[in-house]
Amino acid sequence: xxxxxPTAATDARSIDDGAAVTxxxxxxxxxxxxxxxxxxxxxxxxxxxxxxxxxSIGIFALxxxxxxxxxxxxxxxxxxxxxxxxxxxxxEAYNLDQHWFTAWLSWWGHLLTGDLGWSSTRSQPxxxxxxxxxxxxxxxxxxxxxxxxxxxxxxxxxxxxxRGGFLDRAVTALAATLVAVPPFVISLLLVSxxxxxxxxxxxxxxxxxxxxxxxxxxxxxxxxxxxxxTLSMIPxxxxxxxxxxxxxxxxxxxxxxxxxxxxxxxxxxxxxxxxSVLPTLALLGTRLPELIAGAAIVETVFGWPGLAQSLVDSxxxxxxxxxxxxxxxxxxxxxxxxxxxxxxxxxxxxxxxxTA
Amino acid sequence: MRTRNWLTPTxxxxxxxxxxxxxxxxxSNSGDAVASGTVVLGESQELxxxxxxxxxxxxxxSPIYDGLLIPAGDGDSRVPDFLPAxxxxxPQPVGERLWRLPLKSxxxxxxxxxxxxxxxxxxxxxxxxxxxxSDISTAFAPIVEITADGPTAVTVRxxxxxxxxxxxxxxxxxxxxxxxxxxxxxxxxxxxxxxxxYELESLDPDQAVLVARDDYWDAAPQVTRLVYTYVPDDNTxxxxxxxxxxxxxxxxxxxxxxxxNRPGVEVVAVKSADWRGVSLPSTNAFTNxxxxxxxxxxxIDRDAVVRDVLSxxxxxxxxxxxxxxxxxxxxDAQFSFDVAQANRILDEAxxxxxxxxxxxxxxxxxSFGLLYNAEDTLRRDLAxxxxxxxxxxxxxxxxxxxxxxxxxxxxxxxxVLLGGGSTPYSIDSQVYDTLHTRVPDSSPYSNPGNHTxxxxxxxxxxARQSAPGPANDARYRQIQTVYESAPSAVFLAFLxxxxxxxxxxxxxxxxxxxxxxxxxxxxPWWNMPSWRSDAS
Numbered sequence: 001x002x003x004x005x006p007t008a009a010t011d012a013r014s015i016d017d018g019a020a021v022t023x024x025x026x027x028x029x030x031x032x033x034x035x036x037x038x039x040x041x042x043x044x045x046x047x048x049x050x051x052x053x054x055x056s057i058g059i060f061a062l063x064x065x066x067x068x069x070x071x072x073x074x075x076x077x078x079x080x081x082x083x084x085x086x087x088x089x090x091x092e093a094y095n096l097d098q099h100w101f102t103a104w105l106s107w108w109g110h111l112l113t114g115d116l117g118w119s120s121t122r123s124q125p126x127x128x129x130x131x132x133x134x135x136x137x138x139x140x141x142x143x144x145x146x147x148x149x150x151x152x153x154x155x156x157x158x159x160x161x162x163r164g165g166f167l168d169r170a171v172t173a174l175a176a177t178l179v180a181v182p183p184f185v186i187s188l189l190l191v192s193x194x195x196x197x198x199x200x201x202x203x204x205x206x207x208x209x210x211x212x213x214x215x216x217x218x219x220x221x222x223x224x225x226x227x228x229x230t231l232s233m234i235p236x237x238x239x240x241x242x243x244x245x246x247x248x249x250x251x252x253x254x255x256x257x258x259x260x261x262x263x264x265x266x267x268x269x270x271x272x273x274x275x276s277v278l279p280t281l282a283l284l285g286t287r288l289p290e291l292i293a294g295a296a297i298v299e300t301v302f303g304w305p306g307l308a309q310s311l312v313d314s315x316x317x318x319x320x321x322x323x324x325x326x327x328x329x330x331x332x333x334x335x336x337x338x339x340x341x342x343x344x345x346x347x348x349x350x351x352x353x354x355t356a
Numbered sequence: 357m358r359t360r361n362w363l364t365p366t367x368x369x370x371x372x373x374x375x376x377x378x379x380x381x382x383x384s385n386s387g388d389a390v391a392s393g394t395v396v397l398g399e400s401q402e403l404x405x406x407x408x409x410x411x412x413x414x415x416x417x418s419p420i421y422d423g424l425l426i427p428a429g430d431g432d433s434r435v436p437d438f439l440p441a442x443x444x445x446x447p448q449p450v451g452e453r454l455w456r457l458p459l460k461s462x463x464x465x466x467x468x469x470x471x472x473x474x475x476x477x478x479x480x481x482x483x484x485x486x487x488x489x490s491d492i493s494t495a496f497a498p499i500v501e502i503t504a505d506g507p508t509a510v511t512v513r514x515x516x517x518x519x520x521x522x523x524x525x526x527x528x529x530x531x532x533x534x535x536x537x538x539x540x541x542x543x544x545x546x547x548x549x550x551x552x553x554y555e556l557e558s559l560d561p562d563q564a565v566l567v568a569r570d571d572y573w574d575a576a577p578q579v580t581r582l583v584y585t586y587v588p589d590d591n592t593x594x595x596x597x598x599x600x601x602x603x604x605x606x607x608x609x610x611x612x613x614x615x616x617n618r619p620g621v622e623v624v625a626v627k628s629a630d631w632r633g634v635s636l637p638s639t640n641a642f643t644n645x646x647x648x649x650x651x652x653x654x655x656i657d658r659d660a661v662v663r664d665v666l667s668x669x670x671x672x673x674x675x676x677x678x679x680x681x682x683x684x685x686x687x688d689a690q691f692s693f694d695v696a697q698a699n700r701i702l703d704e705a706x707x708x709x710x711x712x713x714x715x716x717x718x719x720x721x722x723s724f725g726l727l728y729n730a731e732d733t734l735r736r737d738l739a740x741x742x743x744x745x746x747x748x749x750x751x752x753x754x755x756x757x758x759x760x761x762x763x764x765x766x767x768x769x770x771x772v773l774l775g776g777g778s779t780p781y782s783i784d785s786q787v788y789d790t791l792h793t794r795v796p797d798s799s800p801y802s803n804p805g806n807h808t809x810x811x812x813x814x815x816x817x818x819a820r821q822s823a824p825g826p827a828n829d830a831r832y833r834q835i836q837t838v839y840e841s842a843p844s845a846v847f848l849a850f851l852x853x854x855x856x857x858x859x860x861x862x863x864x865x866x867x868x869x870x871x872x873x874x875x876x877x878x879x880p881w882w883n884m885p886s887w888r889s890d891a892s
Contacts, residue, residue: 069761074540077872078411078491079760080801081778081789085486086493093489093538120538123404123545132561188591196599203596205562209396210583303587305562313402 037343044339048332055331057104059324063315064100071096073121073317094120096318103320117321121313126321129310130329136206137306140222141295144229149284151230152237153277160245160276161268172242175235183232183294187301190224204303225302232294233287240283244276251275278345285341288334393580395887398587398596398605401875403564406548406556409483409490409539413527413550415781415871416441419566419582419884420466421527421550424457424476424510427781428883429868432627434680435781436868438521442471442528442551447512447520455512455520456505463573465530466548466555473504478531487536495779499523517823522782527552553577553885562586577885579862584876597621597856604857606876609669612854620860624880625852627680628870629780631673632738633847634726635772638805641720642751643771646842647705648722649807653691653843655698655749656742662849665737669854673847675836676776676787680869683829684783689836691843698749707750715750723752727766728773730757735773738848742773767804774801777850778872783832784820791839792816807844855879862887 072079074090082090091097110117116126159168178186195203201224202208207217248254249272257271296308307326314322406412406420416423424443429436440446442463447455463471480502483490499520500513512520528551533544548556551573554566566582585602587593593605597615607615615621636643636652643649658672671678674690707715707722715722726743728735736757743753753771763772779785789795789802793813815838819831853870857880865886870878 067759067761069759069764072760075491076411077778077874080774081494081776081799082491083494083797083799085797086489086491089486089489089493090491090538093487094540118541120540122402123540123542188595191592191595196595199599203599203601204587204589204592205585207563209563209585209602210394210565210581301589301592303562303585303589303592305560305586309588 033347037347040343040346041339044335044342048335048339051335052328052332056108056324056328059327060100060104060107060320063318063320063323064103066315066318068316068318070094070316070318073313100320104324107320107324116325119310119314119319119322121317121319121322122310126325129322130307130325133305133307133310136304137295137299137308140225140229140298140304140306141291143222144226144233145284145291147226148230148233148237149281152234152241153280156238156241156280157245157268157273157276160242161249161272163246163249168242172239175238178231179235179239183228183297184301186231187225187228187298190228191301195224204301206303206305221302222304225298225304228302229294229298232298233291236287237280237283241276241280244279245272248272248276282341282345285334285337285339288337289330292330393578393889394583395579395581395604395881395884396583396585396602397876397881398593398602399564399584399875400588400590400593400606403561403584403586404546404559405540407539407542407545408479408527408529409488409492409542410545411492412877414492414495414525415779416525416527417877417882418527418550418552419554420548420552420556421529422552423525423527424459425521425524427525427868429866431866432680432869434682434869435783438525438781442476443524447524450511453500453514453517455514456509457512457524458509460573461508463551464571465551466569467530469530469532471528471530471551472507473510474507474531475528476510477502477504478534479526479528482529482534483526485536488539490539492778495785496523496526498782498784516784516821518782518784518820519824522779522785525781554582572885574885577887578889579884579887582884594856597858600858603859604855604876604879604881606853606855606874606879609667609852609854612669612856613667615856620858622857622859622880624855624857624867625669626855626867626870626879627671627678628851628853628872629676629678629680629777629786630775630851630853630870630872631676631678631777631847632735632773632775632849632851633673633676633845634739634742635767635774635801635803635845636805636807637724637767637769637771638807639768640724641717642707642715642722643724643805644807645705645707646807647701648707648751649843649846650841651698651701651705651749652746652751652846654694654701655751656691656745656846656848657693658691658848659693660745661738661741665734665741666849666851669852671850671852673850675839675847676790677783677832677836678850680780681783681786681832683826684832686833686836689833689840691840695748702749709750713750714752721752722750723754725766725770726753726755726773727763727770728755728757729760729763734851735775739773742846742848764800767800772801772804774845775872780869780871787832787835788816788820791835791844803844805844807842809838809842809844812838812842853879861890863890864888 071087071090074094075082119126119129122129155171159171162168191203194200202221206221207213211217254271257267295306296312299306299308310322311326314326408414408421412418413421416426422441424441425438426441427436428439442460444458444460447457450456459473465471482488483496484493498514498516498518500515502510502512505511514520529544530549533549535542546559553568553572555569557565557567562585564584568577568580587596590608590611594607594611594615596602597605598618612623616623636649638644662668662670662672677685679685702715706717710716726739728739739755743755746753776790777786789798791812792803793808794803794806812835815831815835819828822828859880864880865883867879867882
């Protein structure tokens with residue numbers, strides 16, 4: 001989707017160059033880049049609208065083709081004992097044999113009037129389901145993503161600079177091991193060591209049972225899922241960052257800098273970091289789906305009251321209103337994430353020329 | 357080598373810390389629980405379907421709702437009695453298949469409205485309303501109609517001579533809250549209103565808090581706050597019990613067993629009529645042969661199934677009738693484990709070992725597929741155990757996990773690992789559809805092979821139409837004898853439900869026989885008003 005259109009950018013610059021009033025070079029460059037960012041975001045938006053519509057069609061079509069029997073989800077334990085008349089009544093009452101395209105049309109119809117619909121798996125308006133749970137998922141994911149990024153960038157830079165050293169080998173081996181360990185194993189290990197044996201943190205939930213939500217309660221309950229989710233994201237970020245640093249260190253520019261006698265912190269900050277942090281950050285936007293998947297597992301293990309489990313349940317029971325809202329919402333997030341990370345790249349790195 | 361140097365001390369440190377802290381923590385919450393009157397339960401089911409139309413409180417067991425009658429018993433070894441709750445007394449016969457129940461007056465719902473006969477009529481009408489599409493509508497099939505007899509009594513018309521009591525347990529909802537809409541869309545799901553000892557104080561995705569009502573019609577409960585915290589993961593629930601964060605949870609047998617020796621934790625196993633068995637298809641030459649079906653019933657070691665697959669938390673089953681049915685259970689009509697006899701029956705029926713060890717008769721092979729719902733690990737384990745047990749007999753069983761909608765289409769050609777027992781308090785509901793030949797509009801999973809034994813249908817019909825008593829118990833014993841001569845399926849086991857509870861300082865009614873269920877509605881918590889502090 002990243003179409004490099006150098007001509008447009010070059011044209012724009014040439015017009016600027018020829019302008020009668022020439023601002024200070026840095027200010028001019030900044031404005032120019034700002035314009036490039038604006039153009040990129042506008043084009044991304046133009047692409048995002050049809051993409052979102054297509055994604056929503058895809059979700060409805062795929063859900064309808066899924067091997068899950070929505071009737072089984074609705075009848076639950078009674079599936080086996082339900083008579084044919086009962087099955088027909090449930091199918092009719094919940095409109096389960098509605099064609100997916102009709103369901104899709106009516107979903108958009110309601111959406112455009114601001115109505116997200118009714119979730120039959122949660123017995124609540126979809127808007128309420130999202131309003132109650134989204135803050136938990138979003139807060140947890142954002143905090144874990146931020147922490148993982150900081151840790152991965154710093155540690156990745158340090159070990160990348162000292163490739164082959166003891167620290168590098170130890171951290172790389174640890175990261176490779178962590179990649180191979182499923183998040184739920186990390187989660188259960190954390191619970192049994194830190195919560196059950198040491199009693200340092202509560203095992204699950206978002207508050208002491210019976211209490212209302214309090215800042216203290218939420219923070220102390222968030223520690224373990226936060227660690228688990230952060231740990232699940234660090235390895236790939238860290239290895240990406242390390243690879244980028246290693247590549248940068250081997251580049252002519254850095255060798256030249258080294259030859260000029262620049263080394264250590266100054267070299268890292270002035271020459272290595274600028275070219276290695278960006279590719280790492282650019283990855284973040286595209287790895288959002290994995291973040292969602294990781295959050296789903298962590299939320300289940302820790303009983304964190306977020307949206308992830310609702311997404312799974314709604315897909316199994318063909319709860320179209322909730323499923324579509326959550327899945328299309330995630331798709332929009334991914335589009336937004338990748339647009340913003342590309343925009344940031346254009347804004348920060350003058351060598352990057354992206355217009356779409 | 358250097359790596360190992362720093363890894364080892366770290367590992368040792370963690371292990372030591374774990375051990376030390378493991379001795380010190382725990383044991384603080386339970387004491388508080390008695391003082392504060394709060395019990396916290398870890399619920400594996402989503403919170404927020406507090407609607408009898410969705411099966412919540414279907415058998416009168418719920419802190420929020422009461423039925424006309426509610427079950428009561430001195431333990432789980434028999435079918436419970438049914439005592440009046442919203443009814444003022446037991447059903448009185450007032451005509452042929454017609455019963456009258458006077459109702460308690462001065463009972464109010466938690467929203468302040470008064471309970472009367474219109475609520476009973478509305479509740480029973482709604483549960484069978486196709487527009488409501490209740491999951492449990494067929495559980496009330498023997499009731500023809502419930503009508504109001506003035507505001508303080510109802511009459512119940514039945515279509516058989518059976519005792520109506522097992523069908524009068526459904527939680528009663530206020531008539532104003534009944535909607536002519538699918539049950540999952542009712543407001544009552546998240547804002548329940550009942551006559552029970554508790555009302556819902558708050559409901560969030562992760563927690564539901566029930567508080568005792570001041571205006572409850574019976575003795576005020578001593579547990580004044582009942583907190584359900586949503587913990588979907590089995591391991592996490594076990595860990596939260598260990599960490600003393602919750603006072604109780606349902607657990608799979610193995611996990612419950614791992615908590616057995618924790619101080620303050622009591623592991624409870626409760627009998628249920630929840631059975632598992634293998635249905636046998638009609639279009640397969642082998643399973644269609646009654647001799648083969650008998651041989652398979654004799655060739656399976658049910659004791660081993662209970663011991664190995666259910667970790668001992670269960671009871672073997674030859675028919676859907678368990679020992680809890682008392683005189684209706686026939687101890688002489690149970691299959692014993694007899695491989696030699698099974699082999700002899702197969703030989704005599706002409707099923708001879710073929711070149712690959714699998715028996716053949718003419719062009720037919722003793723081979724069939726066994727399907728189970730892939731999401732259900734217990735059914736998977738049972739299916740595999742059954743297939744393994746059939747192999748030495750020269751019977752090839754190919755167990756395979758799949759989805760319900762594939763199973764739906766293959767009921768005629770494959771065996772299926774089935775379960776049942778959601779309405780165990782009526783022995784007729786427990787056995788009729790399962791053993792009878794297919795009747796119009798029964799579930800496709802009721803006797804899918806449509807096999808029967810001589811005279812079995814007539815006996816089942818007769819038992820259904822008759823009043824309870826020694827004569828009917830004899831019929832049910834006869835049903836088991838007839839079934840044993842020509843079985844239609846292979847029943848394997850009844851499950852026991854396992855719970856872990858921290859209940860030091862409390863005494864409470866022993867658990868009663870449970871239906872097929874999940875979560876913490878049953879177990880030690882089935883009758884919360886019965887919880888009394890030992891201190892008082």
